[in-house]
Amino acid sequence: MTVSPSAFIKGAGSLLAGLGVTIRAFFQPVVTSQYPRQLLNISPRFRSHTKLVADRDNPDKNACTACQICVKACPSGSIVSVDGEKREGEKRKTGTSYILDFTTCSQCGICVEVCPYDALDFSADFNLVGYKREDFHFDLVREFGKRKKTS
């Protein structure tokens, strides 16, 4: 191992440069987000499972009319069943249950596009874990009700 003085100085300089990089990083602010304590802002175009949107005229009620178009349009058959009832004094039906099997849904968005009443939209809910498949059979009407209550 014969090292010329210039190579030695160059090598020592590179070691110091490396130390400089780490010490600078040491005093710089951290770049990680503290996930369970701190949530990042989800982009508005993020696609999670679908959710029901409130009716434009009556925000307490969901805009679904149980017309079944989304059920027919879904390429994966993920929308298991959509039911609705005709209430007194209302022109159209109101959705009473909207069962989505999220295990087969690929978030293609056809149901969102095809809905004539714009009753569907993507939610930003990414915290999805469960112990069994049934945990991912969502009733969007119930979920809509819960959302109304908390807001």
Place this chain on the structure above:
Amino acid sequence: MEQIVSMIGWKTAKTIAGLVGVLIFVVFNALILTWAERKVAGHMQRRIGPKEVGPYGLIQPIADALKLLGKEILTPRAVDRPLYFLAPILIFVPVLVSFIVIPFDASLQVKDINVGILVILAFSSLSVLSILMAGWGSNNKYALIGAIRSVAQNIAYEIPLLLALLPVIMMTNSFSLKAIVEAQKGLWFVFYQPLAFCIYFIASVAETNRTPFDLPEAESELVAGYHTEYSGMRFALFFLAEYTNIFIVSAIAVTFFLGGYQGPFLPGIIWFLLKSYLLVFVIMWLRWTFPRVRFDQLLNISWKALIPLAFINLLLTGGLLKL
């Protein structure tokens, strides 16, 4: 209390009290250093590091220790039992002995032996033996390769380590650590012996098997090196010894080159700990900056660079002192 003292004599009582103090310090030091290492690693990678257990994650090392205590101590069937059992205990003995002679403050030293540094160096070479025992006794090829590397490395680096300390001993005419500290009242020896300090520091990083010289426990090639087969508290003892060794080499560097416990305004022990932990931080800083060296590079650095330089430095010091 007085009865006990009169029974065993004042000197023995003082030594026992010192040993208890040392044991407490060793455990406390290891807890702090594991936490500090993870914090330093975190921030150098622009993460936070441990933060969940206690404020700033300060309780994290205690949680880790409890986990290790609660773990089953596994003994693989094919191990060489006496060696396998003795190794983690034996690695811990030199660590404790070294603390006896380190002067934390002018009056805070368990025992001022007039061959203090020789005690430390003699006992610290015992840790090589226990690493070899652990590697051989584990009957595991990774452990054995790690142990063999460790022996080659420690033997190679013990020589420059000693040679770098010798000029200071020549300047003070004493092996006693306290006398060496007292001799630095005016100017620290790092200003007289910058080269010796650099050689000592590099060699001590290699002696403690830290990155960039961590070939004995290179986790990416050897699983964990010599302690592959150890679990639970036995593993914790190796871990404790490693972190205590880091403190000891830093403490010796402070004693020999950085004026030991001397410094203005603050009490001596504060200065001593401050300087020591600053060096510990530098060792951690090195770990999280540099990649591991190759084995031939490792030995070349010692035999072809550090040892000749240390000899030249020793000769020059001797010559200048004679003039």
